[in-house]
Amino acid sequence: MTPEIFIASKAAQAVKEIYNAEVDPATLQVQVTRKEFEGDYTLVVFPLLKISHAAPDATGTALGEWLTANCPEISAFNSVKGFLNLSLSNLYWREALEGIISAGESYFTLPSTGKKIMVEFSSPNTNKPLHLGHIRNNLLGDSVSRLLSAAGNDVIKATLVNDRGVHICKSMYAWQQRFNGATPESTGKKGDHLVGDCYVEFAKMEKEDPSVNEKVHEMLVKWEEGDAEVRSLWAKMNGWVFDGFEQTYKALGISFDKTYYEHDTYLLGKELVQKGLEMGVFVQDPDGSVWCDLTADGLDRKLLLRSDGTSVYMTQDLGTAERRFAEYKLDSHVYVVGDEQNYHFQVLKLVLAKLGFDWAERIYHLSYGMVELPEGKMKSREGTVVDADDLIQDMYLEAKATSEESGKLADVSDEEKEKLYHMIGLGALKYFILKVDPKKKMLFNPKESIDFNGNTGPFIQYTHARICSILRKAGASAAVLKAVELNPKEIRLVQLLSLYPQKLAEAADAFSPAVMANYAYDLAKEFNQYYHDTQILKESDDAVRSARLALIKSVSEVLAATMALLGIELPERM
Numbered sequence: 001m002t003p004e005i006f007i008a009s010k011a012a013q014a015v016k017e018i019y020n021a022e023v024d025p026a027t028l029q030v031q032v033t034r035k036e037f038e039g040d041y042t043l044v045v046f047p048l049l050k051i052s053h054a055a056p057d058a059t060g061t062a063l064g065e066w067l068t069a070n071c072p073e074i075s076a077f078n079s080v081k082g083f084l085n086l087s088l089s090n091l092y093w094r095e096a097l098e099g100i101i102s103a104g105e106s107y108f109t110l111p112s113t114g115k116k117i118m119v120e121f122s123s124p125n126t127n128k129p130l131h132l133g134h135i136r137n138n139l140l141g142d143s144v145s146r147l148l149s150a151a152g153n154d155v156i157k158a159t160l161v162n163d164r165g166v167h168i169c170k171s172m173y174a175w176q177q178r179f180n181g182a183t184p185e186s187t188g189k190k191g192d193h194l195v196g197d198c199y200v201e202f203a204k205m206e207k208e209d210p211s212v213n214e215k216v217h218e219m220l221v222k223w224e225e226g227d228a229e230v231r232s233l234w235a236k237m238n239g240w241v242f243d244g245f246e247q248t249y250k251a252l253g254i255s256f257d258k259t260y261y262e263h264d265t266y267l268l269g270k271e272l273v274q275k276g277l278e279m280g281v282f283v284q285d286p287d288g289s290v291w292c293d294l295t296a297d298g299l300d301r302k303l304l305l306r307s308d309g310t311s312v313y314m315t316q317d318l319g320t321a322e323r324r325f326a327e328y329k330l331d332s333h334v335y336v337v338g339d340e341q342n343y344h345f346q347v348l349k350l351v352l353a354k355l356g357f358d359w360a361e362r363i364y365h366l367s368y369g370m371v372e373l374p375e376g377k378m379k380s381r382e383g384t385v386v387d388a389d390d391l392i393q394d395m396y397l398e399a400k401a402t403s404e405e406s407g408k409l410a411d412v413s414d415e416e417k418e419k420l421y422h423m424i425g426l427g428a429l430k431y432f433i434l435k436v437d438p439k440k441k442m443l444f445n446p447k448e449s450i451d452f453n454g455n456t457g458p459f460i461q462y463t464h465a466r467i468c469s470i471l472r473k474a475g476a477s478a479a480v481l482k483a484v485e486l487n488p489k490e491i492r493l494v495q496l497l498s499l500y501p502q503k504l505a506e507a508a509d510a511f512s513p514a515v516m517a518n519y520a521y522d523l524a525k526e527f528n529q530y531y532h533d534t535q536i537l538k539e540s541d542d543a544v545r546s547a548r549l550a551l552i553k554s555v556s557e558v559l560a561a562t563m564a565l566l567g568i569e570l571p572e573r574m
Contacts, residue, residue, distance in 0.1 A: 002502055003096075003495075004030040007041050007086060010074070014066040021051045038078055039085030040495075046082045056082035090485050093494045097486075100497055100554055108561040110505060113152040118324055119145045121336035122159040122254070126241040127167040127199040129192035130248050132386040132444060133338070136371045136433050138254050139567065141336040143434055143513035144366065146565045148334075151508035156328060160260040160320065163238050169219045171195050172233050173212065174202035184240050190247065190389065191240025198237075224310065251392050253426070253567050260320060266311050268319025272355060273304050281354040292351050302347050317348050318355075325359050332362040334511065339367040339439075366511045369441035371433070391446070395425035398450040399458070406452075408574065420571055424458050425450070427568045431457030434566050435517035455521045457568060460559060463524040464570035466531070467556040474537055474549055484547045489530045493551060496523045497558050504565075513566055520562040527555050 001009075008025040015023045029044035045060045052059040060079030064086070067074045073092035078085050100107055121141020124134060141157070149155040175182070175198045184191040205212050222230040249255065273290050276282035282304060284290050290305040304315050324330060335345060345365035352360035373386065400421040403409060409417055432449035436442045452458045486494065499519065507515035536552065539545040560570045 001099075003041055003088060003092075003498065006073070006092075007043060010067055010071050011043050011063060014063050014070075015048060015051060017070075018062055018066055019051050023048070023051070033085050037080060037083075037085050038087070039076075040088045041086050043084040043086065044082070045079070045084050060084040090491070093486055093491045094483065096498050097494045097551060097554065100494075100558075101550060107500065108504075108558075109150050110152045110501060110508075115152075115331040116154045116156070116328060117148055117332050117334060118156045118158050118258075118328060118330050119148065119334045119336065120158045120160060121145075122249075122256075123162065123337070124159075124245065125162045125167050126192075126195065126238050127171045128196040128385075129190065129241075129244060130388040132371050132373075132388065132391060135252070135388050135391065135429070136368065136442075137336055137338070138249075138252060139430050139433050140366065140368055140438055140513065142252075142254050143566050144334065144336065144511050146567065147504070147508045147511070147513065147516070150504055150565060153508075156257045156330075157255070158258040158260065158324075159256045160262065160265070161242075162262045163241075164223065164234075164263045164266060166216060166220055167199070168234065168238070169216045169223065170202040171198040172230075172237060173216050173219055174198040174205060175237065176233070177205070184243075190244040191237075191242075192244025192248075193387075193389075195237050195241050195244075248388050248392075251389070251426075262316065265320050265323075266316045268323060269311060269315035269317070270305070270319070272318045272322060273315060276304075276351075276355055279355070292347075292354065294347065294350055297350055299343075299347065299350070302351065304351075314344070314347065314351070317344075318351060321348070321352060321363065322357065325357070330359070330362070332364060334364045334366055336366045336368070339369055341365075342367050364511070366438060368438040371442055371444050373444060386444070391429070392426070394446060395429045395450065396421050397425075398446060399425035399428065402450055402452065402458075403574070406574075412573065420574065423569050423571055424461060424574070427457035427461050427563075427570075429457075430566055430568050431460070431517060431563075434513040435521070437514045438512055455518070457563075458574075460520050460524045460563060461568075461570050462574050463527055464556055464559050464563075465572060465574040467527070467552050467559075468572040470536060471549065471553060471556070474545075484541075484543050486547075486551075487534075489526075489533060490548070490551055493523075493526055493530060493555060496526055497554055500558055500562070503562075507565075516562050516565050520559055520566075523555065523559060523562070527552065 005025070007030045008028040011028055011030075012023050012025040015021055027047070029047070031042050031044070033039040033042045043060075043063070045056050045063070048059055048063075049056060052062070054062070057079050060082065064077030064079055064084055067086065068077055073089050073095070074086055075089035076087040119141055121144075122134065122138050124130060130138070145155050145157045175195075178201055179198060182194060184194055187194055189197075202212070219230055223234060273282060276292070277284060277290065282290050282292050285307075287307040288309065289303060289307040291301045291303055293301050295301065302314060303312055304318075305311060321333065324333060337345065342365070345363070345367075349360050349363050352363070403417075403421060403424065409420070412420070428449040432444070433442070435455060449456060450458060452462055503515055503519045507513065534548070536545065536548045539548060563570055
């Protein structure tokens with residue numbers, strides 16, 4: 001029970017006792033007390049004046065007197081112009097900490113909603129390796145899936161691989177013309193990197209001779225006709241890319257419950273287009289192309305089928321959406337796609353609604369801002385991207401260099417060190433990206449992300465390792481909370497620990513891992529201040545020492561659970 005719910009329930013009892021009136025606690029407004037006033041939480045009195053038939057201050061005073069006299073968890077009050085400021089007692093915060101400890105693992109998940117949600121993310125093209133932009137997409141999709149699952153939903157993590165179309169034909173054509181039968185084995189390159197080189201090479205060929213685009217179009221037509229030679233090359237090069245993707249996903253700790261491939265799904269929407277024509281919501285132009293007129297909705301005409309009968313991305317997305325909702329009986333579907341596609345998803349929802357699907361409103365586009373470098377935007381065709389594999393390796397090297405400079409791992413085995421360097425490097429990368437509100441553009445700075453101080457992943461990892469070190473030295477893996485007085489800094493820590501369920505619900509509702517990232521930072525920062533000011537291992541009073549160990553153990557557990565929602569592991573030593 002949160003402090004707000006506790007106070008609201010007690011206030012409802014007070015109203016019943018004082019005024020002999022029933023009031024629903026859920027209708028009472030309780031908020032954190034503003035800093036300029038004394039108290040922890042404030043009850044808004046104004047809605048109760050129609051029951052009390054008294055002035056705001058008199059009503060607040062009457063309620064405050066009853067609460068302090070009848071609730072040992074409320075220690076003091078002051079009534080200011082219709083706002084009743086309440087101070088919670090040491091007993092309340094001790095009981096709150098005991099509740100967190102006794103809840104165990106159940107504290108870190110919310111009750112089941114009974115809802116089934118699909119989250120689609122990653123969805124790469126098979127003409128290039130994953131890059132920094134894909135990393136933000138993957139980390140957001142993975143973390144949002146974790147958040148929704150912890151918030152009580154049944155979550156399906158899905159990806160749609162764009163493995164056909166003109167983009168892959170460009171890489172195929174360049175490989176045929178200029179790569180002399182090169183393979184990942186013959187070049188020593190990951191398959192996705194080799195195919196990416198082909199795509200960059202095609203951009204050069206295109207500048208030299210624009211007519212190569214005609215050759216690529218011919219290749220695409222042959223693919224759609226099922227030409228054996230083209231299909232064989234397509235399957236071979238895609239196989240190289242899939243192997244490369246899998247290595248990158250594994251390094252990032254990313255997995256999927258369901259993988260869709262565009263070559264299996266691109267025709268799905270054609271039946272829906274035919275249905276739309278029969279319903280009169282689509283129109284066919286004289287050249288045979290099919291359109292949906294959205295001008296009355298403030299948009300424009302949207303192409304659904306080309307004049308030659310081939311499908312477009314929108315056609316495919318219509319078909320896959322219909323199949324997914326039918327197959328999984330989804331309550332909602334979240335697409336994690338950059339804000340450059342805002343228009344596309346606005347159209348998708350409108351077209352599905354015009355086709356009569358009532359679930360169209362339950363589609364949500366998690367529109368995130370692009371990741372940019374100090375030099376500006378990345379461009380795959382020009383080869384000016386930050387490669388995901390290179391970045392992961394660079395973060396590992398940064399973590400290794402920073403850790404070795406600290407000199408604190410002298411007694412750690414080489415195997416443990418390697419594992420730790422990867423954990424710190426990946427934690428730094430994930431946290432730096434996920435602490436930013438998804439809707440905002442972000443500038444990536446690897447060196448800043450690896451800092452062991454400030455709002456970074458390594459700072460939180462180091463805080464967790466510090467607590468583990470204290471507990472190891474205390475030999476108190478099962479510390480017991482005693483009935484001792486908590487000091488103000490300890491109460492502040494318990495207040496933050498108590499916020500976890502509320503923050504989880506807020507983050508899941510907003511599809512924002514940043515909420516949990518910054519909550520973890522606030523908790524880690526507060527602990528470090530507490531550690532700086534408070535004796536723990538050297539505390540002479542056994543009961544106080546035990547209580548402090550119990551408190552910091554809870555801090556470590558909440559930090560670990562919070563960071564796990566970001567896909568970040570916390571080490572026990574650093």
